[in-house]
Amino acid sequence: MTVTKETFVQLEExxxxxxxxxxxxxxxxxxxxxxxxKYSARQILIGMKAQIENLLRGQGLEESCQKKLxxxxxxVYLYLGMISVETGEVSNGKSHLEKCKExxxxxxxxxxxxxxxxxxxxxxxxMLSVTEPESSKLYLDIAENLYxxxxxxxxxxxxxxxxFQLNNKSHDVEIGLKNLEKIxxxxxxxxxxxxxxxxxxxxxxxxxxxxxxKQLEMSxxxxxxxALNAATLSQFFMEKNCFKQARHHLAxxxxxxxxxxxxxxxxxxxxxxxNAQLETYNHRSADVARCWLKYGIMLLSKSKERLLxxxxxxxxxxxxxxxxxxxxxxNFEGNLSKYDLKNLIxxxxxxGSYEQEITDxxxxxxxxxxxxxxxxxxxxxxAQEYYTLETLASDFIEIVLDQTQLYYNLIFFEDDPENQAxxxxxxxxxxxxxxxxxxxxYYLQYCRQVWFELARTYADILDIKYDKLRDTKSRPTPHSxxxxxxxxxxxxxxxxxxINSFKDKVTEVLPEKIPEDVERPFLQAYFHKAALYGRxxxxxxxxxxxxxxxxxxxxxxxxxxxxxxxxxxxxxPMESGICKEMVTLLPVKILKLKNS
Numbered sequence: 001m002t003v004t005k006e007t008f009v010q011l012e013e014x015x016x017x018x019x020x021x022x023x024x025x026x027x028x029x030x031x032x033x034x035x036x037x038k039y040s041a042r043q044i045l046i047g048m049k050a051q052i053e054n055l056l057r058g059q060g061l062e063e064s065c066q067k068k069l070x071x072x073x074x075x076v077y078l079y080l081g082m083i084s085v086e087t088g089e090v091s092n093g094k095s096h097l098e099k100c101k102e103x104x105x106x107x108x109x110x111x112x113x114x115x116x117x118x119x120x121x122x123x124x125x126x127m128l129s130v131t132e133p134e135s136s137k138l139y140l141d142i143a144e145n146l147y148x149x150x151x152x153x154x155x156x157x158x159x160x161x162x163x164f165q166l167n168n169k170s171h172d173v174e175i176g177l178k179n180l181e182k183i184x185x186x187x188x189x190x191x192x193x194x195x196x197x198x199x200x201x202x203x204x205x206x207x208x209x210x211x212x213x214k215q216l217e218m219s220x221x222x223x224x225x226x227a228l229n230a231a232t233l234s235q236f237f238m239e240k241n242c243f244k245q246a247r248h249h250l251a252x253x254x255x256x257x258x259x260x261x262x263x264x265x266x267x268x269x270x271x272x273x274x275n276a277q278l279e280t281y282n283h284r285s286a287d288v289a290r291c292w293l294k295y296g297i298m299l300l301s302k303s304k305e306r307l308l309x310x311x312x313x314x315x316x317x318x319x320x321x322x323x324x325x326x327x328x329x330x331n332f333e334g335n336l337s338k339y340d341l342k343n344l345i346x347x348x349x350x351x352g353s354y355e356q357e358i359t360d361x362x363x364x365x366x367x368x369x370x371x372x373x374x375x376x377x378x379x380x381x382x383a384q385e386y387y388t389l390e391t392l393a394s395d396f397i398e399i400v401l402d403q404t405q406l407y408y409n410l411i412f413f414e415d416d417p418e419n420q421a422x423x424x425x426x427x428x429x430x431x432x433x434x435x436x437x438x439x440x441x442y443y444l445q446y447c448r449q450v451w452f453e454l455a456r457t458y459a460d461i462l463d464i465k466y467d468k469l470r471d472t473k474s475r476p477t478p479h480s481x482x483x484x485x486x487x488x489x490x491x492x493x494x495x496x497x498x499i500n501s502f503k504d505k506v507t508e509v510l511p512e513k514i515p516e517d518v519e520r521p522f523l524q525a526y527f528h529k530a531a532l533y534g535r536x537x538x539x540x541x542x543x544x545x546x547x548x549x550x551x552x553x554x555x556x557x558x559x560x561x562x563x564x565x566x567x568x569x570x571x572x573p574m575e576s577g578i579c580k581e582m583v584t585l586l587p588v589k590i591l592k593l594k595n596s
Contacts, residue, residue, distance in 0.1 A: 286386035296376025300409035530554030
């Protein structure tokens with residue numbers, strides 16, 4: 001039996017209709033019928049399935065014709081499975097995909113079947129990703145291995161669309177190869193997601209990188225999305241101390257954005273579409289700038305941690321930390337190897353000049369810390385060109401909080417107390433600008449952070465001034481003592497603002513129980529406020545008495561709270577112990593002051 005030319009032409013036309021419905025018409029489906037085009041495509045596919053199965057039941061089919069029909073039938077079941085999964089009919093989707101697997105499995109390494117097979121295993125991976133991540137990974141592993149095995153052979157894949165042509169001997173090799181790589185890119189992407197779902201962040205990061213790399217190799221990516229994904233991935237690397245890879249991905253992100261901007265400028269035309277693209281570019285460039293700011297903060301912070309953990313033994317774990325991801329001890333199975341870890345780079349991008357702007361090594365001395373600081377400040381300023389206090393206040397505040405953290409990390413490397421105090425004052429200026437310009441009720445969560453940070457910063461300057469007084473042999477001047485008391489005033493004011501923000505707006509009374517997510521800083525604010533009252537410098541006995549009583553009241557509040565809510569002691573073990581001691585000692589001091 002031979003299959004007529006007309007039959008193949010019919011199948012080709014039906015397949016073309018299915019693709020048009022799925023890829024074009026579905027975009028315009030009404031909200032009331034979101035799957036209208038998919039359901040229409042499914043009806044055509046069901047008809048194709050019956051037609052092909054009927055042909056396969058015929059006697060005397062040539063082997064080549066039978067194989068072609070099997071490839072077609074496998075494709076039909078693949079699309080039926082995809083549509084079922086996308087429309088929420090997972091059980092039907094699974095049945096269709098299993099039928100597809102049954103038809104093509106023994107041919108899956110052949111050029112006619114390889115793209116069907118890879119798509120099918122990817123679909124299994126998607127379908128099972130939420131309910132059965134382990135099973136999902138197994139199917140995606142099969143897809144990855146199948147791709148690698150096929151690539152090792154000197155053959156070209158036949159594109160799925162070519163299977164429905166009357167004569168696929170003249171198939172488009174370029175399209176087949178392109179779609180092979182596209183499908184593999186999706187496999188890598190799905191593996192990245194699955195490893196993330198399985199809490200294996202390291203492997204997920206490697207597959208994210210491989211996905212980005214593959215997109216570059218194929219020139220198949222949206223530059224804005226690609227840049228954001230690369231910048232986001234850099235955040236993971238820097239959290240793992242892998243600043244070499246973090247910097248590389250940020251540099252790549254910046255390079256792609258710059259190239260995109262050149263293209264925008266080249267095609268510049270004052271149209272609505274151009275303005276929308278320019279707005280997106282400015283927005284996402286600001287986001288990448290914020291990632292560069294985070295890089296500087298993290299590099300200084302991790303360098304600080306490393307130095308604080310330093311001991312006489314230079315070979316301790318913390319002192320031998322590497323900034324290179326490839327030095328991490330990771331057990332990779334499958335197609336990944338140590339080679340992949342050592343080559344988490346985009347070799348096709350010329351980004352050396354971007355990388356040279358900032359180090360990827362741990363910081364040891366102030367001059368190097370200043371370089372990181374200045375580079376990060378530049379990116380903070382760039383981010384604030386887009387995220388302004390007037391237009392996007394929440395983001396602006398977050399950037400300012402990052403800037404204050406940047407100053408704080410720089411202070412660690414500064415040995416001169418006077419310079420430390422100056423840096424703290426710059427932090428205060430940034431923070432007080434926020435308080436002066438935003439509605440504290442509308443931006444309450446941010447204002448709480450700012451009040452707490454301001455109080456801590458004034459306390460840090462106070463420590464510096466106290467140390468200076470202790471080191472001074474001469475008697476302190478009234479002016480220097482007034483400065484100390486002024487710092488205490490400010491610290492108490494900001495802690496009080498923080499505490500009062502939890503009061504009921506009508507009754508102006510604090511709740512009996514503070515919400516758990518803010519319980520620790522709330523109790524710490526009371527504790528530090530108590531300590532500040534005890535640091536006032538005054539020769540007036542009445543003033544001393546008043547401050548001691550206020551200090552006792554704060555210590556007592558924390559102590560009583562911890563006694564009432566036992567679990568809260570675990571949040572502030574050191575502070576609760578001190579409070580318990582102070583509520584015993586301070587009444588004695590108060591009595592002495594009253595009797596003196």
